[in-house]
Each structure stands twice: as structure tokens, then as C-alpha cells.
Amino acid sequence: MITAAEWAIIQLSLKVSLVAVLGTLPVAYALAWLLARRQFPGRSLLDALVHLPLVVPPVVTGWLLLILLGRRGPIGAMLEEYLGVTLVFQWTGAAVAAAVMALPLMVRAMRLSIDAVDRRLVAAARTLGASRWYAFRTITLPLTLPGIMAGAVLGFTRSLGEFGATITFAANIPGETRTLPLAIYTGLQVPGGEGAVTRLAIISILLSLAALLVSEWLIRRSTNGRSHVV
Amino acid sequence: MITAAEWAIIQLSLKVSLVAVLGTLPVAYALAWLLARRQFPGRSLLDALVHLPLVVPPVVTGWLLLILLGRRGPIGAMLEEYLGVTLVFQWTGAAVAAAVMALPLMVRAMRLSIDAVDRRLVAAARTLGASRWYAFRTITLPLTLPGIMAGAVLGFTRSLGEFGATITFAANIPGETRTLPLAIYTGLQVPGGEGAVTRLAIISILLSLAALLVSEWLIRRSTNGRSHVV
Amino acid sequence: MSFEIVLNHTVGDCRLSVDFASQVPRIAVTGPSGVGKTTLLNCIAGLITPETGKIVIGGRVLFDSTERISIRVEQRGAGYVFQDARLFNHLRVAANLAYGERLRQAGHSGVDRERIIETLGIGSLLDRWPASLSGGEIRRVAIARAVFAHPRFLLLDEPLSSLDQERAAEILTMIEHLGTAIGIPMIYVSHQPEETARLTDTILQLAPR
Amino acid sequence: MSFEIVLNHTVGDCRLSVDFASQVPRIAVTGPSGVGKTTLLNCIAGLITPETGKIVIGGRVLFDSTERISIRVEQRGAGYVFQDARLFNHLRVAANLAYGERLRQAGHSGVDRERIIETLGIGSLLDRWPASLSGGEIRRVAIARAVFAHPRFLLLDEPLSSLDQERAAEILTMIEHLGTAIGIPMIYVSHQPEETARLTDTILQLAPR
């Protein structure tokens, strides 16, 4: 069925995508919240910055990551010096690339949900003794769960499919950064590699299908009975 | 300031992205509505299919488009025979590639809004004499406007940034399919081309910033006063 | 026959069972909270399909489970004032009022638009968004919206709750007028015996079972 | 002094101007629809900051524009029954009731949880989602949620609208008991003179200006 080499690729891809999505979730939510609720100078700029990885070709994003997070880059040098973390050529680098590419999708979905929260309910929670933070945790956060889930699914599938930024920033190292899309690409580069490509593509699709089903189930479970029917 | 060649690229990119987004909007909305409201066999499969372009690397998507919509492909051959339409190497092909890549983002955002519509309002409209279709147009559709706008923005920025599927499916032909990302890529292939690349990247960012500002303004205008504050 | 309402329906633990017929133009529905009054109105409006039953209003068969008749919601011609108002938040008050008015030229049209707006005191609200209205203002706009929709009959689910007594009395007079002068059959849900007494002697009393 | 409410505030066309003080434990607020009753309660709860004014309840200064005092919403200790109920749709009834109960151990705690649930008749609803409740059930759950939040004072915005008279009377007795036996100050908005008369003689009558 699935060869050992394919298993290794699947595991790597899942690791990269999961770390990317879980690591980005809180950041994306915070950004979504800021953009939805706060007016501040530079808000539009931040919005544009968040969308940047969508607009700029992935290869350019990878190139920018290389400049910023590379060992000689301003942030990369600090990461290396103070935390001993190197990203380039590491699976962590692939996760960072995937996270950056997934960010705009996650922020948008979450923001849509945050915008839709009925503030009267938050006000009600406050009168019942909830601090801003507690009301956020118990009212806003659960009410925006559909947006969080949608964002997570979008981000996860986008991460699973991320290619250009990853190969540019983290290279295509078997076992370290050769995720499913990179393996697929590699297969496409040789004439007659279509067979292997098809297998890997089907695996990708099944993984995302599984992610979709899980998320649908979670959403259904968590919103069951909550909405009015007639 | 901006050279004539750059203008031409900008115009092409805008044409491709606008056509892609406007053409996809109704399809995306219909899919979002189906996925949000209807239970039918194969629903999960359709969901997965919509997400496909996210999961599969863009180059593979381009390759699949080539197989399906190329002049020798099953659909492409029919398009050519009956409609006289060729997509490969044409800006329309670039628009198709951008549309396919933007689709999942648009569907997700719209679906989130459709899920959030209060069905009691639709029921109220029906009692007032509205047919299903009229109630959809006057209640559901306007209530999901934020999702439509978010989807359009995501789709537009994604289209502006689309690279892999375009270069694979529609090639990199100046004036016809060399959109901003392809021009940026082309610049990157030239050592020392970073200057031109930076200019083009900044133009991309400004375009998306403009799209964001317009969409924010539209959303604000259309939802002003509608929501409860305390 | 003005009203013939026979139905059996269950939602959750609530079993609703009605067998009622009357020739009067207006009836009131009362009963303790949670007994099924709103459910009954929803069945009549067509938002809920009862398990079995027959619903005839003003001589028109809206539903008959044995004959497999079920007129579509939008064709039933209800003017329904919902207990939870259900104004369209994305439309200004004027557009809310015009919504049903535009759609049905058919039903009764003897309503005096201006006088109703004046009685309800909503003339100054036409340009406002529903989100900015007070509780009583919402209720009054909801009444106007239902009445303006050229209804064949009215379903009023506690339409005067949260209105001061003076205004409530005026509105009740107006509603009464719609019933008598224009002859719109009417089902009125209320907990206030004084209100119902003014409108009708015929009371459908729902009791928990 | 139990109540000292002095304030000036404008929303839209509505200018609210109150200057009121009283030693009684309970007051009623009346006035035509749209006069500013709900706005007044929102000011007291801290959801709206009045332009100028001073609000003292049960001897505690909640707001004073000249002293620049404004206690935070969650510290004011209101038990607010909103006109529009505002149940948390994502929490079951039991979790709605527990929400404020868990948060404030401070305020009054002499409430007999079981008896209140029984009086309100919501014992069988604890496991339900708010979306499945009837209009009156929503109202009763909202009352319980406010009362269970160990309130320092109660703000009741037409709490008994859409309840049948028998049940309304029982609940009124219960509310009265909270006022007398446990001594929670209370501001009661209602259009029903019988209701207010049972609770208090002191009526703050708001009039449009």
C-alpha cells in the first residue's frame, strides 16, 4: 500500500502543518481581533501586511523569509544567538513558511466571526461580573469558534499544500523539509514521474478530507442546538 | 515613476484578477450555500474537491488544468471545438488558473456567513409573502454580504498573487499571461534583478492595499448602524 | 367558517393538541407560558408542519393532512407579529414596513397607512435602523410591518407587551378596527384578560397535558 | 440613601434627564415607550456612560462625573434582567444560570436557589439550549440568571412581560421577597400599574421632553 518513504513524507507533512497551524492560531486570532475591534493608526497597513503572503508570489515570500530569518538576517541572527534556533534547512523552517502562508486565510475567517459577535451578549456577561478578559474567554471566544475552526481548516489545508515559500526558504531536503507538495513537485520534474505524483496527490487529498471531516464534526458538535430553526 | 511595461503588467494583472474573482463569485456562493445548507450524498467529497487547490501544490493544479483544459484535454477540446475558446497561453487561461486557486478561500468565507444567518428572519420574510428565492435575495444575500466581501478580497488578493498554476497552465507570456507574480519570478531569475522585483512587489502590495481599503469601506458602509452596541 | 383548527403536534416535551372551530371573526389564545401558543401560530403561518390536522381560516384551507394540502408559507397570507419581533436588521424601518407591502397586492388593502403609522407613533422612526430602536418601538414597527403586508388574516403573538397602557389601548382600538371594518380574521395571543376581552369573547384556552 | 440618580444623557433624539433621590428599597420606573427607561438602566449598569450625573445605589457611588468616578461594569454588582433577555445561546440553561453565580461570591447570597427555580418553573429546562425555549421561558431564565449572580441591586426591565398572570404573580412575590427579606435594592421598569403598586409607592415617572 503506502511505502515507508511515503509514510515518512506524510508524517513530516503532518508535523509541519500541525505545528504551523497550532502555532499560528493564537497569533491569527489576536490579529483578527485587533483588526475587527480596534481603531489605531496603521491599522490598514497591518491589514495589508497580513494579506501580503497572499499577494506576493510564494517564492518571493520564501525569499523575504530568507532575508529576514536567515542566519545573516536581522531576526534570524538574533534567533540563532539568543535561542540557538536555526530555521533554514530545518523542518521548523518549513513550518514557519507554512504558517506565514496560512496566516491571512486564518485571520480573515476569524475576523468574519469576530465581527458577527453580538456585543449585547458581552455586555450582559459584564453585568454578571465578568471582567473584559473573562467575558472574552467565555462569550466571544466560543461564539467565534466556527471562525476559528474554518480558519484552522483553511490554514491546515493551505499548509499541507504549501510549496513555493517552503522550497525557497527551507529547501527540498528529504526527511527534513521535503513535505508532500515538494515530493510531488520533485516527481513532476522527471518525465514519467506522474505515477508517483498521483499516489502522493491522492494521499494529500485524503489527508485534507480527513481534516475537513474532523472539523465539520467538531463544528457540528459544538453548535448543535444553538441556533433557531423557525 | 511607473514604466509603460510595468503599467501593462499591472493592467493585465488587474484584468486577470478581476475577471477571475467576478466570474467565481456566483459559483463560490452557490457552492458555499450548498455546503452550508444542504445535506446530500457526496457533500463531503464536494467539500474536499473545493479545497483541493489549497492542498495540492499549485504546480500540480496547473498540470491538472493542462490535462483537463488543454487543447488535447477532454474539456479543452470541447471548448475549442464548440466555442472556439483556447485557454492555454491566453490571459483567459491565467484567469481560470487564478479562479481555481481563489475558489476555496471564497467558498469558506461565504459559508461562514451563510451559516451565521438567522433563519428566523428568513421565516419572517416568507410569512410576509416572499418566495424562497425572493427571501434569499433580500434577506440571506444581504446578510451574508460581509462574507461575500471577505471572500472577494481573499480571492482577489490570492488571484493577484497566483503563480504556480498560472505559469504551468498558461505559461509566462509577456502581455498575455505574465502577471505581476510571473514578472516578479522572472525578475528573480536574473541575478541583480532584485531592484525590478522590489518595485513590482511594492506595486502588488499597493494594489492589494487598495483592494482592502475599498472592501473595508464597502463593508463599513453597508453594515453601518446595523448592529447593536450595548 | 372563520376558524377551524384541528391539530396534533409535538415539540420536545410539549404535546400540542387543538380541536377548535368558531364563526367569530377574532379569537384569543391564552394559556400558561410554554404551553404551545407560539407553536400554534407557527403551524398556522406554515413555519411548522403539524404532524396531523386541518387548518381553515376565513374559509380558506391552509393545511389538511388527510387531503395532503399544505399551502406554501408565502401564499398563506398571514400578517404575523412575532413574539420576538424579527425585524430585518439590515433594512431601515421604512424598508421593513415596505417589505411585505410590495410583495402582496392580493389580500386586504383597506388599511389606512398614514393613520396606522400615526397610531403606532412610528412616523419619526422610518429612517432609523432597527438596532437603534427601544423595545416598544420594535414591537410597534413589527405590528405595522405585519398589517401593511395585505394580510388575509393576522397572527398576533403578544403584540402589546412592553407598551405603555395608553398607547396599548390606542393600538388595540386600531387592531379592533382592522377586524371589524375591514374584516380581517385575527388570532390574538395574550396574557392580559382586559386586552382579550375587548377583542373577543371566544377564547381558545390551551392547557398543558 | 438607597437611590440617588442624577443624570443627563442624549441618544439620538432622546434627551434623558433625571434628578431623583429616595430612601425606599425599591422604585419603579414608568413612562411611554421610547422615553429612555432602558437607557436609564444601561447607565446604572455601566453599559452607557452618561454625559453628566451621579449614580448612588444602596449607599455605593457607582458613577460621579464631577468626581470622575465610574465603577467598572463587572464591579457594579447589578443583577440586570434585560428587556431583550440576552441569554447566552452557546450555553445551556444551567450554564446560563451558573455564569454569574460562579463569578461573584461577594454580593448577597441569601437567595434560595431551589425555591427560585421552582417559582420560576424552570427546573425542567436546565438541560435545554436557549434557542429551544418559548418567549416566557426565556424571560424566566433571564430572571434567574440575574438573581443568581449575587447582585448588590436588581435592574428589572419589564421582567414579567409575556408571562401569564398566575405565574407573574408568583414571581412578583418572589421578587418582593428578595427586596424585603434579603434587602436587595431594586429598580423595576413596568407598564403595569398593578405590578408596580405591589412593589412600591415610589415611582420615577419619565416623560418625554
Place this chain on the structure above:
Amino acid sequence: APTGPVILGPSSLQEALGEVADGWAAKGHSRPQLSFAGSPATARQVSAGAPADVILLADELWMDRLEIENLLAAGTRRALLGNTLVLVAPAGSNTGVADDLANLPALLGNDRLAMADPDTVPAGRYGRMALESMGLWDKLARKVAPAENVRAALALVEAGEAPFGVVYSTDLAASDKVRMAAAIPEGSQPPIRYPVAMLASSSHPDASGFLAFIASAEAEVIFARYGFTRLAER
């Protein structure tokens, strides 16, 4: 003006071919439309029936495939250009000059050697052949950072992420952010050949003219300026 023929080329020929096209246009012809992408993408487009006239690839492999599919105009295929490989290092680096390539593995330490993907990308496959013929591949295989294409490999060296990289000498000539760290001995240079051919489906009147111009002495000067060698006619 009528549009020129459509020429599909590999990314690495971008500038040189652009100049050649300018030269052709200067003779009064309409300028050809040049499309650059990776060789596999280009070849696949042709397979799918894309309406192009002339194709240039960085790789005989894909040209073979097109030939098998009967997509090339008979008798028009030829190996046009040659290139060589070099070992480069970041311009400012002092990580030792690897005169003797044999100590490259030691010099790399825990770092990686940037090159185009040695399994798939033409530049990478050639690099692998060179390292194999020098007997270094076994020691280096696990230290390679495979890049999407040769330019991306160059970028990794330019950014200092990789202390060394194997690229075309044309890339070295074009970048001022890298220096030559070592030449690859002539005997170990693999046969790098860029084939060109006209497509069987081509109907553009200028196609064969431009094909001839690409092979002309005038074009050879331009290609030479970018470091390519003109291969002798077979």
C-alpha cells in the same frame, strides 16, 4: 504589427535569449514572444498542445520525450548551447578556498551544499554527475540543500545560508554576491547541453527564420557574453 512567434525557454536563458530576440527584432522582424518557466512545465505545456513555435530546454531528457511524442518538427532538433559548472561561495566569506575539492566535505562541517535538486532539476543532476565523477557524492549526498532551481540555489549561497554551492558558470558570471570557490575540473564536467527545436504544430512564418538566427554567429556573441558556449553542429 503582427505578433512574433512564441518561444518557450528555460529560466536560465532568460536574459541571453531576450537579447537575442532584441537582435532579431532589430532586423525588422516582429519581436518573438518569450515565455520562461522550468523545463518540465514548458515541456508539459507543449505536450498538452500549447500553441508555440520554438522550444529551448535546459535538458535533453524532456526534449527526448517531446520527440517520442512526435511533437517536434522533423530535423529541427539540435544541441545548441553548452554550459559548465563551478563551486561558488558567498562573496565576502573566508571559509577557505577549496582549491582541492576533496576537502569540501570537511569544509562544510554541519553546513549544507546548495544546488538545484540533484534528482530532478537539470542543473542539480549535472552537479551530481560532476561530484560523482570526482568521487565526492557519497560524502556529500546527505549534506545537499536541494533547491527548486539553480537560481534558488544561488540565492541560498548569496544569503550565506550555504557556505558553498554548485551552479552554472553563467550564474557566477551574473552575480556579484558570490565568488568562485573552486573550478570543477574539465574531466569531471558533465555534458551540459541546451537543445532547441521547432514544434511540429508551428505555423508562424518567422519560426524557422528565428531558429536559424538563434544558431547564427551573431547570436553566438550574445550567448557567449552570458557565459554560454555554442556547441558545434553534430
